[in-house]
Amino acid sequence: MDPRYFQILHVLGVLILFGSTFAAFANPLPVLKRKVLAVSGIASLVVLIAGFGLAGLLKYGFPGWIIIKIVCWLGLSAMAGIAYRQPKKIPLLAVLSLALVATAIVMVYLRPFT
Numbered sequence: 403m404d405p406r407y408f409q410i411l412h413v414l415g416v417l418i419l420f421g422s423t424f425a426a427f428a429n430p431l432p433v434l435k436r437k438v439l440a441v442s443g444i445a446s447l448v449v450l451i452a453g454f455g456l457a458g459l460l461k462y463g464f465p466g467w468i469i470i471k472i473v474c475w476l477g478l479s480a481m482a483g484i485a486y487r488q489p490k491k492i493p494l495l496a497v498l499s500l501a502l503v504a505t506a507i508v509m510v511y512l513r514p515f516t
Contacts, residue, residue, distance in 0.1 A: 408456035415448035419478060420503060426482040427496050430489045439482055446479040466515025474506040 422442040425434075453475070457468060481499050485492055509515075 403459060405456055405459045408452045408459060411448055412452035412456055415445050415452055416503070416506075419445035419449055420499070423478060423481045423485070423499055424496070426485040427492045427499075430485050430492070432486075435486050439486070442479070442482040446475070449475055465513070467509040467513045470509050470515065471506050474502040474509075477502045 419442060422438055422445060426438045426442070453471070457463075462468060478499055481495050485495055488495075
């Protein structure tokens, strides 16, 4: 199987997860909570499956940079739910979300812990 399909799914999943997280930050109304968290959860699952599928196809094993990406994924996946529970902390959560995504991107391109 061509790994580019997994790459596309992984990146699209991250974009949708990031977008739904910031949708929760922008408008944390209880009316929208169910829809935003559903989209966030499905996108998170796509990111997980495509990421591990890609790592398996490319035979990366389990190096340190993948562990760091998993931690970033877990953090970003939790942000939308936290935004609905603690709306006063949304500015801090937004900065943390940006930092998590930036860290994950650095891990992909530099792979410092191989």
